[in-house]
Amino acid sequence: MSRIRLYLSKDTSSCAAGAERLAEAWRSRFDVELVRTSSRGAFFLEPMVERDSPDGRLAWCQVAPADLPRILAGNGGVPVSTIPFLAKQARHTFASFGVTEPLSTAAYQAHGGLAGLRAAQQMSPAAIIQEIKTSRLRGRGGAAFPVWKKWEVAAATTADRKYVVANADEGDAGTYCDRMIMEGDPFRMIEGMLICGRAIGAQAGYVYCRQEYPTATACLHDAIQAAEAAGWLEIDGRRFSIAVVSGAGSYVCGEETALLESLEGRRGVVRARPPHPAQSGLYGRPTIVSNVLTFATIPNILARGGAWHASMGTEGSRGTAVLQLGGRVKQPGLIEIPFGLTLREVLDQFGQGMADGARLKAVQVGGPLGSLFMDAQLDIPICFDAFAKADAILGHGGIVVFDDETDMLELSRHLMAFVADESCGKCVPCRIGSLRAREILETVQAGQATETDLALLAELGDTMKATSLCGLGARAPYPVLSALEQFPVEFRSRVRS
Numbered sequence: 001m002s003r004i005r006l007y008l009s010k011d012t013s014s015c016a017a018g019a020e021r022l023a024e025a026w027r028s029r030f031d032v033e034l035v036r037t038s039s040r041g042a043f044f045l046e047p048m049v050e051r052d053s054p055d056g057r058l059a060w061c062q063v064a065p066a067d068l069p070r071i072l073a074g075n076g077g078v079p080v081s082t083i084p085f086l087a088k089q090a091r092h093t094f095a096s097f098g099v100t101e102p103l104s105t106a107a108y109q110a111h112g113g114l115a116g117l118r119a120a121q122q123m124s125p126a127a128i129i130q131e132i133k134t135s136r137l138r139g140r141g142g143a144a145f146p147v148w149k150k151w152e153v154a155a156a157t158t159a160d161r162k163y164v165v166a167n168a169d170e171g172d173a174g175t176y177c178d179r180m181i182m183e184g185d186p187f188r189m190i191e192g193m194l195i196c197g198r199a200i201g202a203q204a205g206y207v208y209c210r211q212e213y214p215t216a217t218a219c220l221h222d223a224i225q226a227a228e229a230a231g232w233l234e235i236d237g238r239r240f241s242i243a244v245v246s247g248a249g250s251y252v253c254g255e256e257t258a259l260l261e262s263l264e265g266r267r268g269v270v271r272a273r274p275p276h277p278a279q280s281g282l283y284g285r286p287t288i289v290s291n292v293l294t295f296a297t298i299p300n301i302l303a304r305g306g307a308w309h310a311s312m313g314t315e316g317s318r319g320t321a322v323l324q325l326g327g328r329v330k331q332p333g334l335i336e337i338p339f340g341l342t343l344r345e346v347l348d349q350f351g352q353g354m355a356d357g358a359r360l361k362a363v364q365v366g367g368p369l370g371s372l373f374m375d376a377q378l379d380i381p382i383c384f385d386a387f388a389k390a391d392a393i394l395g396h397g398g399i400v401v402f403d404d405e406t407d408m409l410e411l412s413r414h415l416m417a418f419v420a421d422e423s424c425g426k427c428v429p430c431r432i433g434s435l436r437a438r439e440i441l442e443t444v445q446a447g448q449a450t451e452t453d454l455a456l457l458a459e460l461g462d463t464m465k466a467t468s469l470c471g472l473g474a475r476a477p478y479p480v481l482s483a484l485e486q487f488p489v490e491f492r493s494r495v496r497s
């Protein structure tokens with residue numbers, strides 16, 4: 001009897017949704033060949049089981065162990081290509097998700113892997129940087145800085161050693177695309193790091209991965225070993241080593257200079273800039289620190305050309321936005337679409353509205369430092385410039401939807417307390433400002449504050465924005481002040497006259 005091949009994700013989120021339970025239940029079946037893939041990111045459908053058909057993959061969603069007979073009989077599966085949540089996306093960086101085995105070098109190459117690196121190997125470093133410039137790729141970690149500019153500076157700086165560092169700290173609440181890449185398609189990030197290494201003349205790379213990602217860390221170790229064995233870890237005939245370093249659970253260590261301090265074995269404290277890491281970074285050498293998603297975006301650009309990448313998106317935001325939708329929506333998950341759709345369209349078309357009949361109160365985009373949007377503000381296009389104009393950030397693409405049960409004062413206090421806890425302490429506006437702001441919010445909660453305290457909170461926020469050393473202190477006031485502005489009654493009804 002021939003075995004039927006079934007595909008099941010091994011991604012941490014899929015396992016949390018029950019994928020591992022299925023694998024366990026079906027492990028001893030002699031008639032099933034279980035191939036463990038990555039997840040397509042439609043987490044509301046997990047655990048999702050797929051099998052091949054003449055018309056492409058068929059999927060069974062929210063599967064329980066007892067569903068196996070009908071899957072083997074081929075009853076009830078839907079073509080993956082017709083699942084609206086997936087069909088409406090433009091999957092480029094995430095094209096292999098759910099399809100390939102993450103740690104198979106053969107599968108990676110069979111699906112177009114290494115084409116970017118091979119192209120880069122035929123180009124001069126200056127030509128590689130020109131291609132990235134043509135692509136108009138901006139960093140996906142939060143600051144949205146043009147990638148080519150950093151590469152050009154690092155390439156032009158003379159040094160005995162240069163480094164490439166993948167920022168895998170992924171600290172923003174509600175974001176997980178870096179984790180998915182490291183678990184689900186790690187060679188893509190490694191390929192991006194190698195291309196960067198060749199462009200700037202680096203000899204070594206590091207992946208700084210948050211400790212809370214044990215599975216991603218293990219996958220990275222295995223992927224690096226497999227890449228090494230396959231002879232991929234070299235640039236122009238010289239070895240390019242990649243090491244994985246675990247962070248110690250600090251949010252500010254995602255900030256690139258604090259990350260470098262931590263990587264050098266010191267406490268994660270922000271460095272004053274200039275010099276920027278591209279000039280003087282790890283151990284004082286030119287270093288490109290880029291987000292995992294940024295590196296994973298690069299192979300396609302080299303393989304398909306910068307113009308291809310620049311042809312997608314909006315004027316200032318080219319390529320695809322990788323959004324991670326969470327909170328009180330019906331359909332949470334990972335979405336890759338060209339920049340330009342509005343926030344409301346994303347919530348409606350992909351989130352399919354609110355879960356359990358709840359009512360939307362606010363949407364926070366860009367992690368704990370991101371501004372809050374009310375319903376009336378959701379028609380904003382998803383692109384860096386529109387968000388900057390609205391005093392907001394896209395950050396790492398996290399979108400968290402809050403329902404009308406949310407206490408905005410408590411949310412504000414929680415966010416400010418988070419910053420007070422996570423501040424590295426180097427600059428006074430962040431270290432003291434976040435503490436004082438949290439105290440004011442607690443006074444409001446206790447019914448002890450006056451209007452003067454709210455005015456002080458706004459003034460303190462302005463000072464933090466203008467004078468903090470890094471984005472932690474500078475961005476911390478935005479969600480709080482936007483909550484105060486948009487939900488004034490929730491604050492003002494609790495102050496003494």
Ligand SMILES: Cc1cc2nc3c(=O)[nH]c(=O)nc-3n(C[C@H](O)[C@H](O)[C@H](O)COP(=O)(O)O)c2cc1C
Pocket residue numbers: 138139140141142143144145167168169170171172251252253254255256257289290291292294295470471472
């Ligand atoms: C408080 C704080 C936390 C940050 N956390 C991260 C993070 O977890 N991952 C990340 O890629 N960038 C993070 N950044 C942004 C980095 O400083 C830096 O801009 C980024 O790694 C550069 O990569 P990119 O050009 O690919 O975006 C953070 C910034 C700040 C201020």
